[in-house]
Each structure stands twice: as structure tokens, then as C-alpha cells.
Amino acid sequence: MILPLYLALMRLHLEYCVQLGSPQHKKDMDVLERVQRRATKMIRGLQCLSYEDSLRELGLFSLEKRRLRGDLIAACQYLNRAYRKDGEGLFTSVCSDRTRGNSSKLKGGRFRLDIRKKFFTMRVVKHWNRLPREAVAAPSLEMFKARLDGALSNLV
Numbered sequence: 001m002i003l004p005l006y007l008a009l010m011r012l013h014l015e016y017c018v019q020l021g022s023p024q025h026k027k028d029m030d031v032l033e034r035v036q037r038r039a040t041k042m043i044r045g046l047q048c049l050s051y052e053d054s055l056r057e058l059g060l061f062s063l064e065k066r067r068l069r070g071d072l073i074a075a076c077q078y079l080n081r082a083y084r085k086d087g088e089g090l091f092t093s094v095c096s097d098r099t100r101g102n103s104s105k106l107k108g109g110r111f112r113l114d115i116r117k118k119f120f121t122m123r124v125v126k127h128w129n130r131l132p133r134e135a136v137a138a139p140s141l142e143m144f145k146a147r148l149d150g151a152l153s154n155l156v
Contacts (some may be wrong), residue, residue, distance in 0.1 A: 003058060006039040011063075024118045033063050065152050068127060075124040076136075076144050079104070090121050102136035105129045 037051050046054040055062060061069065077083050078090055094105040108125040128136075135147035 002039065002042045006036075010035065010039060029064060036060075036063055061152060069148060069152060071120065071124050072127060072131070072148055073141070073145060074120070075128055076141065082141075091125075102129070102131055102133045104136055 040051065040054040040058065040060075041047055043054070043058070046057060049057065052062075075091070092107040094107045106125045106128050108122060131148070132151055135144060135151055138144035138147055
């Protein structure tokens with residue numbers, strides 16, 4: 001009973017506007033993660049498991065991975081599908097035939113200020129370039145999400 005309540009009520013508040021105003025400091029991320037850690041400890045039979053094992057048992061991701069998943073889904077929508085016209089100037093593609101992994105790599109900018117490194121367009125570049133070719137070349141958004149979940153579940 002705890003898990004459906006947590007998923008329906010609590011996690012929505014923890015993830016509200018995450019892509020727009022993502023927590024940038026480790027202490028802020030830890031405070032949010034502590035809420036989910038506490039909720040998993042309330043589920044019968046998972047009290048003695050570690051946080052990562054209990055998430056795996058429940059089929060959930062940590063909130064950090066969920067933020068990353070949301071960022072990558074939004075990037076996919078800007079690059080390929082729903083918001084292509086709006087996202088034309090957001091990302092810069094790398095023009096090279098010698099790319100490992102996926103063929104649609106993005107180029108990250110160089111900035112002197114750390115605050116610019118936390119923007120959505122810069123947060124996504126490194127992780128997008130690491131995605132497998134199958135995920136990036138997915139024909140639909142649902143297929144992209146399924147393949148992204150597979151790639152994120154292999155991520156430690």
C-alpha cells in the first residue's frame with residue numbers, strides 16, 4: 001500500500017519542474033533522495049536491504065536517474081520529434097563520421113562560469129553522447145523511453 005501512495009502522491013512533488021529548475025548542489029539532491037530512501041524503508045520486507053537493492057527490487061530508479069531520464073526524454077523531443085522547430089537552436093550537432101556509439105552526437109560548449117554548466121542544454125550533452133545507438137535511433141518516443149530505461153538500468 002505504501003508504494004502506490006508514494007508513487008501517486010510524493011514522487012510527483014519531488015519531481016515537479018525538475019527539468020526547469022534542477023537541484024544543482026549535492027546537499028539539495030541528498031535531501032530529495034532521503035525522502036525516497038525513507039519511503040522504501042517503510043515497505044515490508046525491504047527494511048534490511050540497501051537503498052539500491054530495494055530500488056532494484058521495486059523496479060524504481062533513484063531520483064537522480066529519474067531527473068536524467070526526464071532530461072534525455074526532453075532532449076529527444078527537441079532533437080527529433082515534438083518540438084523540433086523550437087529546438088533547432090538549442091543543440092549543436094557534431095559533424096563527424098568517426099563517432100562511436102550513436103551517430104547523432106551533440107557538441108558541448110565551453111564556459112568560464114559554472115552556472116552555465118548546469119543549464120539543461122549542457123547537462124544533457126554528455127549523457128546523450130553516451131546513449132547506445134538503438135536508443136537514439138528509436139522510431140517513436142515510447143521506444144526511446146523503453147530503450148533509455150534499459151540503458152539507465154545498466155548504469156551504476
